Amino acid sequence: AVGCDVLAVPTGTDGIEAIREKTFDLVITDLRLPGTDGLSVLRTAKGKESQTEVLVITAHGSVDTAVEAMKLGAFDYITKPFQMDELLLIVERVGSMIMLRRENQDLKHQLEEKFCFNGILGANSQMRAVLEKIKLVAETDSTVLIVGESGTGKELVANALHQNSARKGYPLIKVSCAALPESLLEAELFGHEKGAFTGALRQRRGRFEMANRGTLFLDEIGEISPVVQVKLLRVLQERTFERVGSNEPIETDVRLVCATQKDLRKEVAQGRFREDLFYRLNVVPIVVPPLRQRQEDIMVIAEHVLETCSLKLNKHLRGFSQQARELLLRYSYPGNVRELENMVERAVALGRDQAAVQPPDLCGFQSCPYLGGVQQESCGFCSEGLTGGKKKKDATLTALAAARESFEKDYIVSVLERVDGSRTTASRILGLSRKALWEKCKRYGIPSAHGDGGGGD
Ligand SMILES: Nc1ncnc2c1ncn2[C@@H]1O[C@H](COP(=O)(O)OP(=O)(O)OP(=O)(O)O)[C@@H](O)[C@H]1O
Ligand SMILES: [Mg+2]
Structure with a gap:
């Protein structure tokens, strides 16, 4: 009558077997059964990861077992003898709840997709602006300077810039400038000839060469020494560089992305960072706000x-x-x-x-x-x-909470429409007390309809 597929089984043991084999939205079971008892059926149905709901039928006066069943996660219980209508109402309530739960899960996934860009989650408006900016500048070859505190996601931004550019088929090479002392950093970036310094046993390509046609990500750029600053400035101006120990210029086609936790303007003001280099790096600044x-x-x-x-x-x-x-x-x-x-x-x-x-x-x-x-x-x-x-x-309302509320409001309105505005019926379908429904309507500004005493409790 309510449009459900029903499987009826004669004993508790058969019930448990069926639950193990198939997935059910709702299990209706008496507590006293031939075979095994209803609580065992309940336990099986509510097992790990299960989203099955259970309605327990109890004999008049067996409140204790009903309470135990509720503790074990039963959706509700109904006392014998009962009217078929009563049962159907509960079934309908379970149906609404399952629908709400599914829609809620879908919504959550949709939200995640909406708020996720290349692994960067962001619902906050400042973060949305950051993501929009990434999309815009990724396609260009402009140098980007990512500024933000530790752990704000600067490296994720660098990845997204590369992945959304025409260079994505070429390497994204990362160098942490803080990790190496000056002389090694220079050789790391520009490479060196055999015998250029003690320990340079063979010729080696630098990161600029490796990143050719791709993206070079220089992390902690605020840490580089004056000597390396000069060299970097030259690559940016002339698009050429030399390996350490060589005079032969090498051309490079690299998109440079840098990151820093430092306020580089302050570093410039205090004479620790070259002003001309700062302007070359700060072509497109992306500021990632702290959490x-x-x-x-x-x-x-x-x-x-x-x-x-x-x-x-x-x-x-x-x-x-x-x-x-x-x-x-x-x-x-x-x-x-x-x-x-x-x-x-x-x-x-x-x-x-x-x-x-x-x-x-x-x-x-x-x-x-x-x-x-x-x-x-x-x-x-x-x-x-x-x-x-x-x-x-x-x-503070999280984005998800806000979305849930808007969904809840729409859902209440649609149920009220279905039952011609009867708040009594709607509250039963929604599984809310009339008072709770009245409060929600008030909160969401849902007007009361005809009949039903206008919804005042
Ligand atoms: N918006 C975000 N959504 C999801 N995960 C994030 C986000 N921002 C950062 N993370 C995660 O947080 C961690 C730190 O991010 P990341 O390494 O990019 O930060 P960082 O700014 O480079 O930090 P540091 O300055 O310490 O190098 C990573 O595991 C990253 O995946
Ligand atoms: Mg980092």
Whole structure:
């Protein structure tokens, strides 16, 4: 009557067998069955990763078992004797919930696609602008200077620039300028002839040659010495260079992308960085904001990392607890996205399977202040959050939460339309109390329809 495919089985044992073989949206079971009991059927149906809902039928007066069934994850219970209509209402409620859940999952994936560009997640408007800029300048050969604190995603930006350019079929070569002393960096970048210096046993090509027709990414460009600055300036001006120990100019066709955590203008003002080189590098500046300035990205990234790490570790965590969310949103992330990533990875390792991530899973401290433990100097995460941190509280709406709300509103409106505005019927279908529905309507500004007393409770 309600458009479901139904499989009926005579005993509990048959039920368990069927559940193991096939996937069901809903299992309806009595608690007392021939074969095995209803609780075993329930346990099987709610096993690992299952999205199956269970409706339990109980005898009049067996409240204890009904409570136990609810604890084991039953969707609802119904007491014998019951009217067929009652049963159908619950089935319809399960149907609506499953639909909502699926739509919610789809929505989440759509959002992720929408907010993801070459592995860079960004829902925040500043990040959206950064991503738009990447798309625009990737196709050009302009030199790009990426500026941002540690862990903000500068390397991801460099990758995206290369991947979206016509040079993507050629190499993207990366050099960390801070990792090498001056003389070695010079040889690394420009190559050297055999015998150019002690230890130069054979001729070697430099990174500029390797990156020919591709992209050269110079990380921590603020660290290069005056000598290397001069050489770099020359390549940028003349598009030629010489290997160390040679006078023969080599031509190069390289797109240069540099990154720095430093304020290069300040370095210029203090005489540590050549002004002419700065202007050559700063043709297109891309500033990646710190994570604390892009609250909307926190949960988007956290949920993404939770999902990928869970898959890797084959663990099934049920999202973040309310408190974990609040702390995540309040924390200031001196290590930016890298710190958030590490934190969530740790939570997946420490968190209990099938449970929501709790604050101590994130900070990793047994005696974290959240658990009432001794305040640990180094557990900045929970203590910062608990003392109010940036005093942002839960007022911040993540992009995902905003999308969910907009979806919820549309869904309530569509259910109300289907039942001709009857809030009593709608609340039953939605599985909400009339009061809860009334509050949601008020919050979303959904007007009350005819009949049904206008929706006031
Ligand atoms: N917007 C983002 N979405 C998803 N992951 C991100 C984002 N930004 C950074 N990450 C991840 O955070 C980590 C740090 O990023 P990345 O190495 O690009 O930062 P960085 O700015 O180069 O840091 P550093 O200055 O310390 O070198 C990486 O694992 C990266 O994948
Ligand atoms: Mg980096």
